Amino acid sequence: MAPQDGRAVLETMIQSSTVDLFHAAGIAVAPLPSTRVDPSAITSRALMATISFNGNGMAGTLGMLVPAGAFELVKQDPLRPFTGAAWVQDSVNQLLGRIKARLLQFQVTLQMGLPMKLDETGLKQLVKGGILATYRFRTLRGEIAVTLSGKVDYSKLNYSNQTSFASEGDIIIF
Amino acid sequence: MSSRKILIVDDSETIRQRVAGALEAAGFSTITARDGVEGLVAAQKERPAMVILDVNMPRMNGLDMLESLDVRNSELAVLLLTTEVQPSLMARAKKAGAKGWMVKPVNLEQLVATVRKVIAQAPAAVSA
Numbered sequence: 071m072a073p074q075d076g077r078a079v080l081e082t083m084i085q086s087s088t089v090d091l092f093h094a095a096g097i098a099v100a101p102l103p104s105t106r107v108d109p110s111a112i113t114s115r116a117l118m119a120t121i122s123f124n125g126n127g128m129a130g131t132l133g134m135l136v137p138a139g140a141f142e143l144v145k146q147d148p149l150r151p152f153t154g155a156a157w158v159q160d161s162v163n164q165l166l167g168r169i170k171a172r173l174l175q176f177q178v179t180l181q182m183g184l185p186m187k188l189d190e191t192g193l194k195q196l197v198k199g200g201i202l203a204t205y206r207f208r209t210l211r212g213e214i215a216v217t218l219s220g221k222v223d224y225s226k227l228n229y230s231n232q233t234s235f236a237s238e239g240d241i242i243i244f
Numbered sequence: 245m246s247s248r249k250i251l252i253v254d255d256s257e258t259i260r261q262r263v264a265g266a267l268e269a270a271g272f273s274t275i276t277a278r279d280g281v282e283g284l285v286a287a288q289k290e291r292p293a294m295v296i297l298d299v300n301m302p303r304m305n306g307l308d309m310l311e312s313l314d315v316r317n318s319e320l321a322v323l324l325l326t327t328e329v330q331p332s333l334m335a336r337a338k339k340a341g342a343k344g345w346m347v348k349p350v351n352l353e354q355l356v357a358t359v360r361k362v363i364a365q366a367p368a369a370v371s372a
Binding site: 094147149150151152153156157159160163164166167168170171174179182184185235236237238239240241242243244 | 262265268345347362
């Protein structure tokens with residue numbers, strides 16, 4: 071696939087996966103235009119996490135930055151509460167899982183790292199290391215950002231019509 | 245072994261809390277562990293009827309824990325709950341004796357129904 075097409079495919083994948091993920095959590099999000107090289111678009115949020123990945127043609131980090139207000143929209147069982155820090159780590163993990171599942175159709179197999187909490191110092195280091203793209207999403211309670219950093223060879227994305235992969239929410243009994 | 249006791253092994257606090265809450269509301273008792281090492285200890289000590297197991301975790305991943313449990317030679321039922329969809333990983337879990345594979349995020353009502361179904365089919369439940 072031509073690099074520019076591969077880039078568009080990955081961008082669409084990240085945006086649609088993020089919308090689906092937050093929709094599943096009960097949070098309506100609207101994608102805003104992505105910013106590829108503008109680090110000023112990346113500002114600290116109350117809840118931040120990253121997860122690393124590597125695979126054929128790709129190695130880097132996916133980041134998620136969420137304002138505290140957006141987390142307040144997440145439904146919780148009062149008997150079994152969880153923290154915003156735990157939730158954002160789980161969310162970035164699930165986001166990469168969704169992207170990974172979609173990439174299988176493009177013959178890219180990613181290995182996922184473990185989600186990690188990100189603080190302001192870590193965010194500065196992430197920005198200093200170079201951000202490939204920032205995807206922004208408007209919510210009723212502030213703006214969510216997803217960052218992509220590292221190296222991506224977009225020409226490695228080659229579509230195959232293989233559709234036997236499981237997807238989110240599937241339950242397969244052996 | 246209690247046929248109502250479920251062990252949830254996941255490094256995500258969010259998943260542990262959500263799944264435990266749904267199962268307890270359905271009448272099961274739950275115990276939780278944060279990785280495969282804690283999970284193995286809990287499985288041996290608590291003797292649950294089922295383990296709900298994540299794949300990607302620190303210290304020991306879910307597939308390594310599953311293989312260590314040797315469930316082919318026990319009454320313990322294991323369901324994987326993960327973001328992974330790679331067929332090779334599912335095949336490994338099936339070979340190790342897991343009963344099923346659930347892709348996050350799973351509808352909690354469906355998860356509870358699946359747990360009920362798998363436990364009802366377990367040898368211990370039939371003979372109990």
